[in-house]
Each structure stands twice: as C-alpha cells, then as structure tokens.
Amino acid sequence: MLDLVLIGVAIAVFPLSVTAFVPVLSARGGAWKGLAFIVSWLACFVAVLAAVLLTTGGEPPAPRSPPSTTASAAKLAIGAGLLWYGRRRHRRGPRDRTSSGGMSARLDRISGRTAAGLAPLLQPWGLVAAGAATVVGADLSHTSSCVALVVYCAIATSGLGAMEVYAVLAPDSARARPGGLRLWLESCQERALVAVALVAGLFLVARSLHQLTS
Template sequence: MVPDLLLIALAIALDPLPVMSFVLVLGSARGVWKGLVFILSWLACLVVVIVLVLAVTGGQPPAPRSPPSTAVLAAKLLIGVLLIVYGGHRHRRAIAAARDRGAGPGPGTGGGTDPGVARADGQASSARLTERTDRITAWAAAGLAVLLQPWGLVAAGATTVLEADTSHLSAWFVLFCFCLLATAGLLAVELYVVFSPVRAKVRLLRLRAWLAGHQEQALVTICLVLGCWLMGKSIYQLTG
C-alpha cells in the first residue's frame, strides 16, 4: 500500500493544471488568503475521500483472495487501464495539434499574422485574464480546487486506501503523508509567496508559462507511468 499511495500522491502533486490555476489565484487581489482557501478545499477533498473509504471498510482491509479483495484489485486494474488509455489519447491529440500547426498557412498566402498585432492581442488577453482573476472570490477559489482535483488519480488513491489497516499507527502516518505530499506543491508555492512576494510574482509567472508549454507532456507521462504501475501490480497480485 505504501509505495502505491506515495506514487499516487506524487502524481497528484505534479499535475500541472491545478498548479497553473493556483498561480492565477495567488496573482489576484488578496491572493494569499484565496490561495489558503484553495489549499484547504483541496485538502478537504482528499480527507473526505479517505474518511468515506475507511467508513466503508471499518478501517480493516479485506482478507487476501476474498471477493472484496479481488474486486479492489480489479478496480485498481481498471483505473490503471483507463489512465493508460487517457494518456495515449492526450498524446495522439498533442501530435495532431502539432501537425496542424506545422501545416498552417505559409508566407505569402495571406494567412500570416503581423507580429505587432499578435503582441498587442497577447497583451490584451493578459490584461483581460488579470481582470477576471482579480474578481475571483474566496468561495470561487474553494470551488476551483474541487473542480481541478484530479479525480482519476484520487480514485486510484481511494482503491489503495481500501487496503489500509487503521489498527496500526503506521497506517495513519501513511495516510497523513499521502495528503501532505499530494498538497506539497501548492503549499510550497503559497509559502514562497508569503515569505518572498516580490520575487515570487515574477518567478511564478515564468513557472505558469513553462507549465502551459509542457502540460501535455507532463499529463501524458503521469498517466502512462502511474497507469502502467497500477495495471502491472494489479495483474501480478491477481495472478500471483
């Protein structure tokens, strides 16, 4: 259970979409406070999922080779397959998008965009985005954290929590580490803004731009690695 949970928590923490949105929340008016609300809402989702799972199992894992244990492994196998399929779909879509961009109108065809116009449009879009994020309320930040939660990865974590034996203190420690690691990226960004606000503003904007350019690669890698791990381990336990 321990390596599975920690790997899933790391995958949740490395998901670029929540981090990109979190940076926008921090860049809004009273962003530190809204960022804290975002983190608390994010953490509450994880805690609620764990509590619901433990309420179902009573804190006792199903017996090995029993029908519930087999069902848990089958669910984990299904999630692994779905992650691989989703990762493959994102990869094919990224390749198709890159191919479409490469096949765009060439010079002299009338389809080009003047660099000055493109720069002006980019600045106008940035200004509109800043204006919209400044209007984000604390409640909206909390709702955003719920919507951006990578629920597929959380579901994988839930099937792993089913194996937790809460009669041992170590199980509670592992669950605590799961929540902490899954929230570590957001906490690090929040603390950076609190203790170094001026420097953080510039670097976080660069981070968001970098994530925007690499989010597809990151999502595909996370889905494929975690999906292969869950599928391989589930097959081994089902057939071993």
C-alpha cells in the same frame, strides 16, 4: 506505503492543478485565496479517504475476498484509463493555448470563496480514486498504516503547499514572476500530462494485475 507515495506524487505534480493554481496566487490577496484553495482541496481529499475507511471500518478485507478483488479491479480499470488518456493526449499533440489563456485571465479575478469551490473541480479524480482503492487495504490498528495515510495526504498536497509558502514568504517575488512561470508551465503541460498519465497508468496496471493473480 509505496503505492500511496507514488500516487501522491502523481497528484502533487498533476499539471492542470498546478497550472491553475498559479493565477490564483498571483491575484490580489493571492496568499489568502491560495490558502482557501488548499484547505478546500485537502478537505475534499480527506473526505474521500474518510468515506473509504468508514466503509471498511479501518480493517483490510481478506485477500481474494470480493472487496479486495473489487478494489484491485478498480485500480486496474483506472490504470488502463490513464494509459488510454495519456496515449490519446500524446497522439493529439499540442493544443491551442487561446482557451487556456482566457481561463487564466478569469482565474486572476476570482474571489477566495470561488477559489475554494474551484479546488475540488481541479483535483485529478482518476488518481484520487486510485488512492481510495488503495486505502481499502489500510489497517488502522497498525501505526504504519496511519503514518502512510498522513504521508499520502502530505505528498499529494505538497506541490500546492510549496507554492503557497513561497507566496507568503516572498510575496513581491511571487507576484513578479507568475506570468513567466505560467507560460513555462503551459508550455510543458502537455508533455507532463502524458508522462504522469502513462507512468501512473503503467504502475497501477502492473500492481493490480499482481494483486489479482498472486
């Protein structure tokens, strides 16, 4: 549960996904386009988990068995990759926002179908893969594992879901504020990316090393 909750939080606050979702909501008919985005996002997310559970049969592999060791090694590799990525982004420093602004302008004009197709591309696949490697240990014969999977999906989608609910309940306010919100998100994006990558990377490396050596 702890591993999935922390990975889910990292996915929910992943800056690139959240920043890209703002212009989708601010477009004409943004609430429907945002809903298409979230449904596609969640469907892809659930499909990855379903593929893992079908592979394992809903039963966790025995400790120190090849599948268990492979899953832990995969998490170690993903964690190391996140640490490398976060360090690289930190050393590179702030990026030019010109290209980001152009992308936001294009997102303002997308259709609902395009928004749905864009959602899987904007998922943080490194973190999604880390979650999938963790789900290898899920035992569907226990209610707690099923609850953990539901909570994981809910947390991972909560950031986008909260923005969607706000756009539906306060559409005028949501349309009036996206410019300032987008600028604020883009100004914090680099620091947030570095923080998420480093924290998630350290956690995954520590947990996988513990699993491999215990």
